[in-house]
Amino acid sequence: MASPAERRPSMALTGLQIAWPLWRGRTVERWLEAERDALVLWLPVALGAGIAAWFVLPDRAAWIGWMLASGGVAAGGLVLAGGTRAGRVLLVGGLAAALGCALVWWRAERVAGPVLARPAVVAFSGTVERIEPLPARELTRLTLVTEGGAGLPPKVRVNLADADMPIGLTRGARVSLRARLMPPAGAAVPGAHDFARVAWFAGIGATGRGFAPVKIVAPGEAAGSDLRQRLSQHIRSQLPAAEGAVAASLATGDQGAIPEPDADSMRRSGLAHLLSVSGLHITAVVAATMAVVLSLLALSPWLALNLRLPLFAAAAGAMAAVGYTWLTGAEVPTLRSCIAALLVLAALALGREAITLRLVAVGALVVLLLWPEALVGASFQLSFAAVTAIVALHEHGRVRAFFAPKEEGWGRRLLRGLASLLLTGLAVELVLMPIALFHFHKAGLYGALANIVAIPLTTFVIMPLEALALILDGAGLGRPVWWLCGEALALLLWIARTTADAPGAVAALPMMPRGAFGLIVGGGIWVLLWRTRWRWLGMLPATIGAGWALATPAPDLIVTGDGRHLAVRMDDGQLAVLRERAGDYVRDLLAEGGGADGELPAIDNMPTARCNADLCLARLERGGRVWRVLATRSGYHIDAAALAAVCRSVDVIVSERRLPRTCLPRWLKLDRPSLRRSGGVAVGFAGPWVRRVADDAGAHPWVYPATIAPERAPRHWRSVQRSTPRPRAVDSRRSAR
Structure with missing residues (x-):
């Protein structure tokens, strides 16, 4: 039997084991007490974590598992922590995370609709729900509600050439047309934009191209009733093409007329946020409205002495925000900005501090409850990240003290304002860069400097001049103001073009792993929302995520899901495309996936490749x-025996056709059946490794939707097609060896 002296170490160890959790619990409680004002900011974060989990996790079992685990966290907070602050945090956070997953799941099922089963050329009738002119592409985009019994999804979207648009077509009109439709396309390569997901939540079951003639069966709304379209056309008629397109975008959010080179310059220079109606535009409209209303009401001494004029000005600003949101099409980004503006005005009316992180949290919570799918969109992430960074920066004690108004000369005041803009721009660029790299694989490096001039120019010069010119147009006196507005817009475009063309203006990154992006976002949120020194712990996951993203190797081979297009990274690091006639969209898609910036040459011109009309062989x-x-x-027949011999001599073979079973490459076979299962593919040979679109898609409803298909062509038409001569056979000696 052990003596008391022998038992003492174990008793001491047991006491330490008991005391350590108690001490640690008290430390957490003290920390949470110090952060009590910031705890509510994490409610939309927990809700968003549940929404993000539904998109990231693969299937129903994983979604249910997430909700059960979140419920377990909530139960643990209720039972184990009792009435402590940590317990309440676990309880509310767990419930919010479970609610987020359930909410977006319910939303996805609620908007469910059939998707077109296969590409088809069909003649059908439908009612015009939306008209989007795209003058820069000489197209008009129509969203149509189809009629039952046509074998088509309830809602389709078609592009019409401007020359094929019937005169007098308006919303609500019933039209008949012929179009080539196809199912909404998913991500063409890993990491690319998933339009199928966006179309699912928008209720669009097919997209395509319409052909003339387009007949108006029944008229719609009265011609000219679309105020937004008429206003855009009027603004574009007053200014040169590029300047008029940007001015229309600032006023109505209509970006369809902006020439693609100028739109690309705005993106590369970090000024693209000026083109979409967002918080900057809503703020300018509300501020201008309040200033005008206050000035007019203050002209009456009785009103100034007996009424709270700021309250009436805030009410006028709220009506202006709602009206402007309606005018610009009430898109989700604009609605977010409008909600935030209304919350700011409500805070002003109640005499509370207007711009706070709590306001940002309430706005994010409202948006996520109404449109949970917005969380995974670049627009939501960019806008809320920028606003959160700006507010958190200016709520910091030292920053607020440095930029607070002081008794000083105008020169020092101007320098202080410029320093404020530069610091704010740098903070915003730092926060937005990983988001831009994740979604677009590119980020502008000089955006902070460009925005120092572009934001004041747009807010205090261009938009007021544009508003004044529109007002004076009522009396036919707007021409001189339009000229000034055009000169200011030309300066804005010059800034964008100069910045975009500067050496090293764009940072390009290949596909960022979702885990790395999650670490960066989680660490960034931790730094921005907490107030005490513990906030800097968020730099650890953010740094790990950034290192992970930078260390991720660029793919050596990128293949689209149809197998028709690919890009190969040659020994000099340059990406080359298979088909010289590949369009700009395909080239941009492959360049973004490979982390390249600039034009992609054809593989025929590479010294380590040998190509003919039918085959292309690259050595890496x-x-x-x-x-x-x-x-x-090419689609020509190739002798099976010769093809099998070639297959055995290569490591990877890629084809848009079904290859015979005798074609057995050494490592990887990517033909039509395999690509149909996997989607687009990215391959790295240093490893080697393979990443497929299907790896990220999971079993979400837009991946395996219910389908609908129109009737096939009559049998006699198919027999005519089969009777047409087959393509000529290709001599096997033309194969690349």
């Missing part, structure tokens, strides 16, 4: 060995 050195990649690029 990676990881101390030579890789041979073979791709087909």
